[in-house]
Amino acid sequence: MRLAVLLSGRGSNFQAIHEAIQRGELDAEIVCVISNRPDAPGIARARDYGYDAHVIDHKQCATRAAHEEQVLRVLEQAAPDYIVLAGYMRLLSAAFVERWRDRILNIHPSLLPAFPGVDAQAQAIAHGAKVSGCTVHFVDENLDAGPIILQRTVPVLEGDTPETLSARILEQEHVAYVEALKTLA
Ligand code: GRF
Numbered sequence: 235m236r237l238a239v240l241l242s243g244r245g246s247n248f249q250a251i252h253e254a255i256q257r258g259e260l261d262a263e264i265v266c267v268i269s270n271r272p273d274a275p276g277i278a279r280a281r282d283y284g285y286d287a288h289v290i291d292h293k294q295c296a297t298r299a300a301h302e303e304q305v306l307r308v309l310e311q312a313a314p315d316y317i318v319l320a321g322y323m324r325l326l327s328a329a330f331v332e333r334w335r336d337r338i339l340n341i342h343p344s345l346l347p348a349f350p351g352v353d354a355q356a357q358a359i360a361h362g363a364k365v366s367g368c369t370v371h372f373v374d375e376n377l378d379a380g381p382i383i384l385q386r387t388v389p390v391l392e393g394d395t396p397e398t399l400s401a402r403i404l405e406q407e408h409v410a411y412v413e414a415l416k417t418l419a
Contacts, residue, residue: 235262235419238314240305240322241269245276247320247341250408251415252283260412261419266312268305270324286312292324302330309334316418319373320411328375338373339418341411343403345369345385350378355403356396363390366399368407370414384414 269277295301344354367387374380
């Protein structure tokens, strides 16, 4: 199973997938890693691991479409079975989603459809949710929507801050993404 990873930041989900492959737990190959941010720690890590790593900086592109076109070009070359969004902070166009329909995955730090968008963990606390978690789902045209593949739950504890809840959820994200990919493999 060939995977392309798109990220914008820290890259801990990318790392969890990388480690699961290394351990022999996930039968997959990461065929390219793309970041829209030159300073993303995740893309530095991808280079260190020797992956085919690309920075396609959206700030250097005149339009959203021009940026996406470059991303698509790299993806066509890499020919992945699945595109894994791992903290990729760009919306994909309808044309992009159509081209790769049912082959783009995302992870989100809430139990979707609750709390889509940014600051999902803060939203959960603000609403007084007692349970939250993460969702791995197929990507469609809408933000943090699309069919759910897998969810893992965590409790929201008295006195939780967005940071403490995020850390508890992130641990489960790393398990969930690998589990979801194993299901697809
Ligand atoms: C994760 O919380 C993920 O759910 C969200 O962005 C964050 C990415 O973290 N989409 P990392 O870059 O994988 O560490």
